[in-house]
Amino acid sequence: MTRILLTTTSFQDIPGPHHKMLEDSRFEIIRERGPLSEARMLELVGDIDGMICGDDAITAAVIDKARPRLKVISKYGIGLDKIDVAHTEKVGLPLTFCPGVNHTTVAEHTFALMLSLFRHLVEEANYTRSGNWKRLSGHEIMGKTIGIVGLGRIGREVAIRAKAFGLRVIGYDIYWPEEFAQEHGIERFQSISDVFKEAEILSLHTNLSPETENMVCAESIATMKKGVVIINCARGELVNSPDMAAALESGQVGGYGADVLEVEPPPADHVLLKAPNCVITPHIGSRTHESVQRQAGMATRNLLNFFNNMPAEAQANKAPWPPKGRR
Numbered sequence: 001m002t003r004i005l006l007t008t009t010s011f012q013d014i015p016g017p018h019h020k021m022l023e024d025s026r027f028e029i030i031r032e033r034g035p036l037s038e039a040r041m042l043e044l045v046g047d048i049d050g051m052i053c054g055d056d057a058i059t060a061a062v063i064d065k066a067r068p069r070l071k072v073i074s075k076y077g078i079g080l081d082k083i084d085v086a087h088t089e090k091v092g093l094p095l096t097f098c099p100g101v102n103h104t105t106v107a108e109h110t111f112a113l114m115l116s117l118f119r120h121l122v123e124e125a126n127y128t129r130s131g132n133w134k135r136l137s138g139h140e141i142m143g144k145t146i147g148i149v150g151l152g153r154i155g156r157e158v159a160i161r162a163k164a165f166g167l168r169v170i171g172y173d174i175y176w177p178e179e180f181a182q183e184h185g186i187e188r189f190q191s192i193s194d195v196f197k198e199a200e201i202l203s204l205h206t207n208l209s210p211e212t213e214n215m216v217c218a219e220s221i222a223t224m225k226k227g228v229v230i231i232n233c234a235r236g237e238l239v240n241s242p243d244m245a246a247a248l249e250s251g252q253v254g255g256y257g258a259d260v261l262e263v264e265p266p267p268a269d270h271v272l273l274k275a276p277n278c279v280i281t282p283h284i285g286s287r288t289h290e291s292v293q294r295q296a297g298m299a300t301r302n303l304l305n306f307f308n309n310m311p312a313e314a315q316a317n318k319a320p321w322p323p324k325g326r327r
Helices: 009-013 017-023 038-044 060-066 085-091 103-118 121-129 153-164 178-184 192-198 241-250 289-308
Strands: 003-006 028-031 050-053 072-075 145-149 168-172 201-204 228-232 253-258 278-280
Touching: 009 289, 017 289, 038 060, 050 289, 060 085, 072 289, 103 121, 103 153, 103 201, 103 228, 103 253, 103 278, 103 289, 145 153, 145 192, 153 168, 153 178, 168 192, 241 253
Parallel strands: 003 028, 003 050, 050 072, 145 168, 145 201, 201 228, 228 253, 253 278
Antiparallel strands: none
16 A cells, blocks of 8 residues: 655644545555654665655655665655755655745734834733733834845745835845846845845745845844844745854844744744743744645645656565656
């Protein structure tokens, strides 16, 4: 029987038609609570035919142990930085993902973090809950300059909402969406460093790469406007956490809102968990009922479409797949 490893918790926890779709496949489903470490993945693979994964560590070692039985990886979501994509290409292992499923959801979460910082919402709610009627003065976001690094689907949705809030929108992307920018009045800057210098609010929506890792660090923070508010709904590794904590303590950064950290879940002593003016959420930016159902539906369809187009003898591990010439 075809065996599928399912690791994403939101897929498993949120009801929707994706459950019946997977059950109707009559595959054997092995359920785990991810994201899983490389060590745990190595324990599980070897007799798995396909997987629907989240942010699990799918390294070259995991891929090599999983093959030749593993036929396909269906990524639940859009980020592929936890998967050794170069190795999947090298060995000819098909990999699918789910573009366009969570951009509105993550854009909304970006503004939830932004507004919570500008209006001290977390602190105020905690004061009130404890019986302390303490009123802090916040700030408006209207009229401020927001710099968006990365104008893919999510970055563009943030820009649309930013204009509705009365923000001046500036941005940078290697692949600049000229038509979109003109339509929505977004100013193009020629470098990330230029955006850093001008923004009063900085919103990160770029992918993780060797060039973007630790892009927000002590050196770059020093070039930013004093009191800048930084939002990170992309990847934790874009920001150097100790440098961010130091900047929050000094007031150089006025607030940091993040849905992602470089280690998830973080250790209890993670430097940002007790930093001032810092709001951290547990990677829930795309975790809404609507978004999960879209992601889970696409990830499941991607998996089923692959197996439905695969010869029965290959599914039964009686023939190599993909055949030569189709890698």
